[in-house]
Amino acid sequence: MVPKLWNETIEAHRHAVREATLDTTAALVARHGLRAVTMSRIAEETGIGRATLYKYFPDVEAILIAWHERQIAGHLDRLAELRDRAGSAGERLEAVLEAYAFIQHRHHGTDAAALLHQGEHVIRARRHLGDFLRDLLAEGARAGELRDDVAPDELAIYCLHALAAAVDLPSEDAVRRLVAVILAGIRPPS
Amino acid sequence: MVPKLWNETIEAHRHAVREATLDTTAALVARHGLRAVTMSRIAEETGIGRATLYKYFPDVEAILIAWHERQIAGHLDRLAELRDRAGSAGERLEAVLEAYAFIQHRHHGTDAAALLHQGEHVIRARRHLGDFLRDLLAEGARAGELRDDVAPDELAIYCLHALAAAVDLPSEDAVRRLVAVILAGIRPPS
Known part of the structure; x- marks a missing residue:
């Protein structure tokens, strides 16, 4: 032993x-x-x-990339936890979108960020998050909470791009308003 | 003479x-x-x-940048022309968003694009387009066609980011659906 x-x-x-x-x-x-x-x-x-x-x-870059991978893994865990909570698909999607918008809002503008965001691990994480959103959007559409006239994978692409706007917004309140606007886009058309 | x-x-x-x-x-x-x-x-x-x-x-890069500046100037002229047509602010905004989504959809993925899109002239053009959308969004909000509970400059940031999704979409029909989703986000909440 x-x-x-x-x-x-x-x-x-x-x-x-x-x-x-x-x-x-x-x-x-x-x-x-x-x-x-x-x-x-x-x-x-x-x-x-x-x-x-x-x-x-x-080298320093390798450490930063390892650090960033750990950060991203933590973010994805946190988002998966929000997705798996009790509540309707629409409510859980809202929680996930808001959490991701705040992640983007807080992590921007440094020279390190510009380097890291070109990495292969970021592309992988983005794809993972896209699949994740797509499944939640599909669930919401089946439940009648979200629009079903646009395919979930297209709506996931819309969400990911629109959420990136959080980087350019000046305040946390503005980020909350952004999430409300994005959600209005994916609700069933009246 | x-x-x-x-x-x-x-x-x-x-x-x-x-x-x-x-x-x-x-x-x-x-x-x-x-x-x-x-x-x-x-x-x-x-x-x-x-x-x-x-x-x-x-050098070749300088020619490409000059070419790209000419392309962008042409695009901005075309968008300004759509903005200045007859019709309500909401209708004209829809025409502008759709035209810009198609511009993005057609121009992607080349190594030249990656080089050009980091240029100072692109940042300038993007700012110009942001101001332009903001004014149209403000006009639509005053007319009651668009939401007025979120500031027009925030909605312009949302539109610009969400429209970038057109780059990742597989077809022109998908781009049209994207524009419908974006517009649903900026209509007055029911």
Whole structure:
């Protein structure tokens, strides 16, 4: 049993170092901007050796992408949780759209964001979210809560693009109004 | 009078060379892709000397940007014409949104597009179009045709983002449905 426990301890340690590195890097980049952050600085602030850091990640970009993947996974978990709550499909869709609009509203405008949003992992996450919205839109259409004269996959594309407007809006109230406008677009035509 | 006529002739000639260069370059890039098109090839196809071409433009990118600026100016003229037609603000807004959705639907996916859409001239054009939509939305709200519970500048941001969905849609019918969905979002809430 000892080797197994030992392996688990190493695994836990590695996980903790990795998580701490991601947190430190994200904080440094948020404070100083992408270009000002070096591997040495990250190692120092994380409290590990520079050589150790290089065993985990080849460069600052790789750390940021790993951090961003973790962020996105957290967002998708949160959205899936809202989707799986009690309530009608329309109510749950509203909760998901509002949560995603706020995610977009809060995460914009940095040089790091411009780099990260071109990544393959973002395209994958966007596709995942599109499928997810499509299924919820289809459920809402079957229940008569949402329009059924436009295919759910087309409505999902509309939602994803329209929600990106949250990036350009000046306040959280404006984001809430945006979600109301988007929802008005997908309700059954009167 | 002779010098003036002569100057006008030179001016007309320069304009014609410039226009022909833009047309040739756009056609070459559409056929072969951005990376495969050289200044020599452009000069040859336009029927001018390579040295002459360099008097007009420093490189292929500069020609493409000039071409794109001309395209955008043409699009904005067309949209302004639709805005200024007879009809209610809601009808004219619908015509403008549909025309812009089709412009987006047709112009996507090339490597040239990715380059061009980061240009300063695109940001300017987008701002111009945003102001233009805002004014039309305000007019529609005053007329009671469009919702007045959300500010026109916020609705313009919504429209611009939602219209970008046209790039991802598979058919012209899907683009028409998108416009109907967007319009449903900005009508007065029932």
